[in-house]
Amino acid sequence: MDQDDRTRQDDRMLHSSSFGAAAVAYAEHRPDYARAAVRWACEPAPGPRVLDLGAGTGKLTATLVALGAEVTAVEPDPAMLTELRRALRGVRALAGGAEALPLPDASVDAVLAGNAMHWFDMAVAGPEIARVLAPGGILAGLWNVLDDRTEWVAALARAGGSAAVGPRDTPASWRAETTGMHLPRTGGAARFGSPEQTVFPHGQRRTADSLVATLATRAGILVMPAQEREATLSRIRAFLAGRPETARGEFTLPMLTGVLRVRRL
Structure with missing residues (x-):
């Protein structure tokens, strides 16, 4: 592994391990x-x-339970x-990661990952x-992802910068970043078919304050030094206060849920 690979791996580990400190806020916002x-997934x-x-704290888990999945x-x-177990007491919840799964062979019919697959080391996680x-x-x-086809959302993405709106947080960047994220087809290992991508309309009711709180749970902001983090969030607050769509009361944040799926052959 060369220095650039080690640096990228260290950055991924730093970002992926940042959420625990904000677990309560993550669950709320x-x-x-x-x-x-x-359903499509x-x-x-x-x-x-x-x-x-x-x-994480069970955002996707709760929807799966509501749809009748085991x-x-x-x-x-x-x-x-801890937050997941508190919120969803009837769900079997285990400690573990994608690279070492605490489950038997052929024990599930689907593996879903909500805003998480980009953290996996697929060279190890793929076979698991x-x-x-x-x-x-x-x-x-x-x-x-944020639906930046709406003008004020596109402007929010610019105001927040890359820490608040990262490389998978708008539809075009999501498609580009996830296209090659399916499992490799390797010689003796189980193979996977061709990947499919699509998006579905979504939205979240927010106020200016709760949207700032939501963006504050993103890894790029969580790992910032405190002074830089507060400056970024203050810039977002000022932007939201100056927009008629977000300055007063509740509004719907236009979003899309993007899905990448692939079948095990």
């Missing part, structure tokens, strides 16, 4: 996922057993897992996911 998107699966991988949630961060998936099973990643 992060959006759920469009139900139509979750699951509907080709051969059965109802679903692994929510990198489940859900097992796996999450590596203790603080996030293939191992726990039943033949014909589905791997799907879901991401909530």
Whole structure:
């Protein structure tokens, strides 16, 4: 591994491990996922057993339960897992990560990951996911992205900067960033078919204050030095206060839930 690879890996680890410190705020402010998107992700699966991988505080888990899936949630961060168990007491929730799954072979019909697949080391996680998936099973990643086709949302993305609106946070960038994120087809290992991508309309009711609180749970902001973080959030507050769409009371933040799915052959 060269220095650039080590630096990228260190950055990924820093960002992916940042959420535990904001677990309570994450549970309160992060959006759920469009139900139509979750159905589309699951509907080709051969059965109802679903692994929510990198489940966080249970945003995707709750939707899967509501849709009648038999859900097992796996999450590596203790603080996030505590919030999930508190909110969803009837769900089987296990400590673990994508690279070492605490599940038997062929034990699930689908593996879903909500805003988490980009944190996985797919060279290691790919074979593990293939191992726990039943033949014909589905791997799907879901991401909530800002719908920047709306002018004020596009302006918010510019005002927030790359820390608040990252490389997968708008529809075009999401498609580009996730296109190659499916599992590799390797010689003796289980193979996966061609990936499919699509998006579904979604939205979240917010106020200016709660939208700032939502953006404050993003990894790019969580890892900032305190002074830089407050300056970024203050800039976003000022932007929202100056827009007629967001200056007063509640509004709907236009979003899309993007889904990338691939079938285990």
